[in-house]
Amino acid sequence: MAATVDARGLSCPQPVIMTLDEIKKGKDKEIIVLVDTDTSKENVSRAAESQGFRINDVTAEGEGYRITMTKG
Amino acid sequence: MKGKNVFATRWGIIGVGACIGILAPLLQKLGNPGNMGICVACFERDIAGALGLHRAAVVQYMRPEIIGFVLGSLVAAYLFKEYRPRAGSAPIVRFVLGVFAMIGALVFLGCPWRAVLRLAGGDGNAILGLLGLTFGIWVGTLFLKKGYNLGRTQATHAAAGWMLPLIMLGFLILAFIFPQLEGQDKNGVLFYSLKGPGSMHAPLLVSLVVGLGIGFLAQRSRFCTMGAIRDVVLFGQTHLLSGFMALLVFAFLTNLVLSQFKMGFAGQPVAHTQHIWNFAGMALSGLAFALAGGCPGRQLFLAGEGDSDAAVFVMGMIVGAGISHNFGLASSPDGVGPYGIPAVIIGILVCLFIGLTMRRKSA
Numbered sequence: 001m002a003a004t005v006d007a008r009g010l011s012c013p014q015p016v017i018m019t020l021d022e023i024k025k026g027k028d029k030e031i032i033v034l035v036d037t038d039t040s041k042e043n044v045s046r047a048a049e050s051q052g053f054r055i056n057d058v059t060a061e062g063e064g065y066r067i068t069m070t071k072g
Numbered sequence: 073m074k075g076k077n078v079f080a081t082r083w084g085i086i087g088v089g090a091c092i093g094i095l096a097p098l099l100q101k102l103g104n105p106g107n108m109g110i111c112v113a114c115f116e117r118d119i120a121g122a123l124g125l126h127r128a129a130v131v132q133y134m135r136p137e138i139i140g141f142v143l144g145s146l147v148a149a150y151l152f153k154e155y156r157p158r159a160g161s162a163p164i165v166r167f168v169l170g171v172f173a174m175i176g177a178l179v180f181l182g183c184p185w186r187a188v189l190r191l192a193g194g195d196g197n198a199i200l201g202l203l204g205l206t207f208g209i210w211v212g213t214l215f216l217k218k219g220y221n222l223g224r225t226q227a228t229h230a231a232a233g234w235m236l237p238l239i240m241l242g243f244l245i246l247a248f249i250f251p252q253l254e255g256q257d258k259n260g261v262l263f264y265s266l267k268g269p270g271s272m273h274a275p276l277l278v279s280l281v282v283g284l285g286i287g288f289l290a291q292r293s294r295f296c297t298m299g300a301i302r303d304v305v306l307f308g309q310t311h312l313l314s315g316f317m318a319l320l321v322f323a324f325l326t327n328l329v330l331s332q333f334k335m336g337f338a339g340q341p342v343a344h345t346q347h348i349w350n351f352a353g354m355a356l357s358g359l360a361f362a363l364a365g366g367c368p369g370r371q372l373f374l375a376g377e378g379d380s381d382a383a384v385f386v387m388g389m390i391v392g393a394g395i396s397h398n399f400g401l402a403s404s405p406d407g408v409g410p411y412g413i414p415a416v417i418i419g420i421l422v423c424l425f426i427g428l429t430m431r432r433k434s435a
Contacts, residue, residue: 009224011161011365011379012299013306017216020307036227038154039294042080047307063156063227 002030007040008064015040016047023051029071036064045069077152079292082314088293089315093322095282096189099137101330102274106341107193109323110137110286111186112368113177113357114342116386117393117402118270119243122262125390126397129257130268134247136276139240140283141369145291145376146237147284152292157233158225159380165222165426166364166381170388171395172419173360173368178393178402179353179412180204181342183368184297184361187354188316190343192323194335200347204354206301211355212362213306215427220363222430225381233378236386247276269342290373298358298367344407349416353403356419363427 005022007015015035022031031053033044041064045055048069057068078084096109108114114131121132149155177183180201182190187205190198250260257266265271273279289295293315300316303309327333337345344350361367364385366374371389374382396402401415 009158009161009226010221011225011374011381012296013216013302013365014221016307036158037156038077038152042077042294046311047309050307050309 001028002032002068003028005031005033007044008034008036010040012039012043016043019044019048020051023048023053031069033067033069034061034064035067036062041065041067077292079289080294082311085293085295085311085315086318088289088295089318090322091289092286092295093192093319094326095286096185097192097323097326097330097332099274099279099282100332102278103272104274104279105269105272107190107195108182108186108269108342109189111182111189112138112141112372113174113183113389113393114181114186114269116368116389117174117178117396120390120393121270121397122264124261124263125394127263128397128402129270130265131270131397132257132263132265133270133273134243134262135273136244136247136280137283137286138372139244140280140285141287141290141372142237142240142376144284144287145373146287148288148291149377154291155230155233155378157228157230157378157380159228159232160226161224161381162222162430163381163384165430166385167388167391168422169360169364169426170371170385171392172422173357173364173385174389174392175396175401175415175419176353176356176360177368178396179408179416180350180357181344181403183357185367185369188297188320189323190340192320192333193327193340194333195340195343196335196337197340197343197345197347197350200350201354204351205358207351208355208358208360209298209301209362210305212359212427213302215363216306219431220427221432225379228380230378232380235380236375236383244280251276287373287376290369291377294370295373296367296370298361299370301358302362342405344403344405346403346407349403349408349413352416352420353412356416356423359420359423359427363423
C-alpha cells in the first residue's frame with residue numbers, strides 16, 4: 001500500500017516538508033505525492049532523492065503532477 | 073518546450089546567480105546607486121515614490137528592473153507552460169507580511185539581494201544585515217517545523233494572474249508617456265528625484281532588458297535568496313544557496329574589475345553603521361519573507377507565473393514603502409528614522425503572532 005501526500009495548492013516549502021514527514025514515518029516503501037506546480041515537482045523530487053528514494057514516475061494529473069517514489 | 077529544466081540543476085542555479093552577480097554591478101556602473109545595482113526592496117520603494125505614495129524627494133523613480141522581473145517571469149512561464157493562475161492562500165496575511173518585510177528592509181537599507189551586493193562591494197555593515205537575515209529565517213523555520221501554514225491556493229482565471237503583470241505594464245507605459253525631464257521633479261503623474269539614490273539610474277531600456285532577462289532566468293531556476301538560507305537550516309539542502317553564493321562571488325569579482333570595491337563600515341553608499349538595527353531590520357525582513365515563502369525577488373517571479381498571493385505580498389511591500397517614508401520609519405545614511413525602532417519591534421511581534429497562530433490543523 002502506498003502512502004499519498006496531497007500537497008496541491010501549497011506553496012514552497014510545504015510540499016517538501018510534507019514529503020519528508022511521510023518519509024520519516026518510514027511506514028510505506030512507496031509514496032505518491034500530488035503537487036500542482038513545476039517548482040514543487042522539482043523540489044519534492046530533489047528532496048526525496050537526497051533521502052535515498054527513487055523517483056519512479058511523474059505523470060501529469062489534472063493541473064499538476066503525480067510523483068511516485070520508492071525507497072532504495 | 074517541455075523536458076528537463078536545465079536551470080533547475082545545480083549548475084543551472086549557479087549560472088543564474090553568476091549572471092545576476094555580473095549584471096548588478098554593471099547596472100551600477102551604468103548609473104544605478106552604489107552597491108544597489110539591483111535591490112528589490114529599494115526599487116519598489118522608488119516606484120512607490122514615483123507614484124507619490126510617499127514624498128521622500130530623494131527616492132522617486134519608476135524602476136524598470138522591477139517591471140522587467142515580473143514580465144520576464146510571465147514570458148518564461150507561458151513559454152514553458154508553467155503559467156498557473158492561483159489565489160486564495162490568506163492574501164491579507166501576505167499583504168501584512170509584505171508591509172513589514174519592507175519596513176524591516178528600509179531600516180537596514182536593502183533587501184537580501186542588496187545585502188549580498190553590499191557585501192560584494194566591501195560594505196561591512198552588510199555582515200550584520202546578513203546575520204540578521206539568517207536569524208529571522210531561522211525563527212521562521214521554527215514555525216514551519218511546528219506546522220505553520222497559510223493554507224492552500226485555488227486555481228483561478230488566467231486573467232486574475234495577469235493583474236500584477238498588467239499593473240507593471242501600466243507603470244512602464246507611464247514611464248514612456250511621462251519620461252524624466254531635465255531639472256524637473258515631476259512630469260505628469262510621475263515624480264522624479266533630482267538628487268539622491270532616486271536620481272541615479274541606468275538608461276531605462278538597459279534596466280528594462282536586464283530586468284526582463286533576470287526575470288526569465290529566475291523563473292526557470294526558482295532563484296530565491298531567502299530559500300537559499302531556509303533550505304540549509306530546514307533541510308540541510310544547499311541547492312539554492314549555491315546560486316546565492318555564486319551571486320556574491322561574481323558580484324565581488326565584477327566590482328573588482330570595475331573598481332567599485334571599497335572595504336569598510338563608515339561612509340558606504342546608502343548605508344548606516346547602527347549595527348543592532350542593521351541586524352534587527354533584516355531579522356524582521358527575513359522572518360516575514362520566511363513566513364511568506366519567498367524573498368522579494370521570488371515574490372515578483374511567482375507573481376509573474378500567476379501566483380496572486382505573491383502579487384498581494386508585492387503590493388504590501390509597495391504600500392509598506394509608502395508607510396515607511398511617510399511615518400519616518402526608514403533609515404538614511406545618518407542612521408535609523410525617528411520611528412524606525414518601534415516599527416521593527418511591532419513588526420517582529422506581528423510576525424511572531426502570525427507564526428504562532430496560523431498552523432495546519434493536525435491531520
